[in-house]
Amino acid sequence: xxxxxxxxxxxxxxxxxxxxxxxxxxxxxxxxxxxxxxxxxxxxxxxxxxxxxxxxxxxxxxxxxxxxxxxxxxxxxxxxxxxxxxxxxxxxxxxxxxxxxxxxxxxxxxxxxxxxxxxxxxxxxxxxxxxxxxxxxxxxxxxxxxxxxxxxxxxxxxxxxxxxxxxxxxxxxx
Numbered sequence: 001x002x003x004x005x006x007x008x009x010x011x012x013x014x015x016x017x018x019x020x021x022x023x024x025x026x027x028x029x030x031x032x033x034x035x036x037x038x039x040x041x042x043x044x045x046x047x048x049x050x051x052x053x054x055x056x057x058x059x060x061x062x063x064x065x066x067x068x069x070x071x072x073x074x075x076x077x078x079x080x081x082x083x084x085x086x087x088x089x090x091x092x093x094x095x096x097x098x099x100x101x102x103x104x105x106x107x108x109x110x111x112x113x114x115x116x117x118x119x120x121x122x123x124x125x126x127x128x129x130x131x132x133x134x135x136x137x138x139x140x141x142x143x144x145x146x147x148x149x150x151x152x153x154x155x156x157x158x159x160x161x162x163x164x165x166x167x168x169x170x171x172x173x174x
Contacts, residue, residue, distance in 0.1 A: 004032055004061045006042050011051040017041035018064065032059060063098060074101075074139065074153070074173055077166040079124055084161060089126035090117075090137075093166065096173045099143035107136035114138065133159050141173065 005016025017038040040048035042059075051057065074096070079089035092101050104125040105114040117125040135157035138150050153169035 002032075002061045003064050004034070004038070004042065004059050006051065006057040006059050008051070008054075008057060011044060011047045011054075012042050012057075013044050015041075016060075032061070074151070074169045074171040075166060076156075076169070078157070078161050078163050079126070080163050082161075082163040084163070085130070085132065087126065087128055088130040088135075088157075088161070089120060089124055092123040092125070092139075095141075097143065099141050099173050101139050102142050102148070103140035105138050105140075106131060107138070109133065135161070137169075139171070 002019050002021055003016050004019055005014065006012040017034070018041075019032065019034065019038055021032075034042075036048075036052055039052045043051040073094070074092070075094040076090045076092050079091045081087075082089050090104070092104075095101060101123070104117040104119075106117060106127060107113075108115050108131050110131070115127070115131075117127045120126045134155045136152065136154050137156040138152040141149050141151055151171045151173075153171055156167060156169055
């Protein structure tokens with residue numbers, strides 16, 4: 001999570017907006033694509049439309065610890081585009097603390113090895129032809145949990161998973 005605030009004192013308050021960052025690019029410049037709601041949070045009262053009309057504004061940001069009310073564990077959702085049993089995509093929806101998920105793998109029981117999921121975009125990881133039966137997932141976590149540490153969610157998905165359903169793990173990242 002980041003605290004983002006714009007640097008134009010005419011339109012912007014000093015408090016900024018808290019945003020969840022779901023993707024990043026590689027390059028010299030950092031861009032945040034913010035919603036109108038985030039622009040409004042950065043603005044002084046009654047100046048949100050004027051700030052939004054600028055489109056691109058200079059910002060300052062700092063990373064802050066993610067805190068979700070009533071969620072202390074890693075949680076994910078089977079993406080709506082998933083098609084049982086041929087295509088599985090998961091969307092990471094809650095990652096507490098100052099942590100990033102840098103890799104996701106599924107356990108292939110038939111060949112006794114972990115198979116990596118592809119980072120499709122943002123916080124979405126996918127795999128064509130996922131394994132049958134209950135699915136065990138492991139997540140590579142970096143940040144406050146340390147760099148490259150793997151955490152395992154045993155039986156993260158039931159044999160007959162469904163698109164659109166969210167699953168809580170027993171993984172506490174604090």
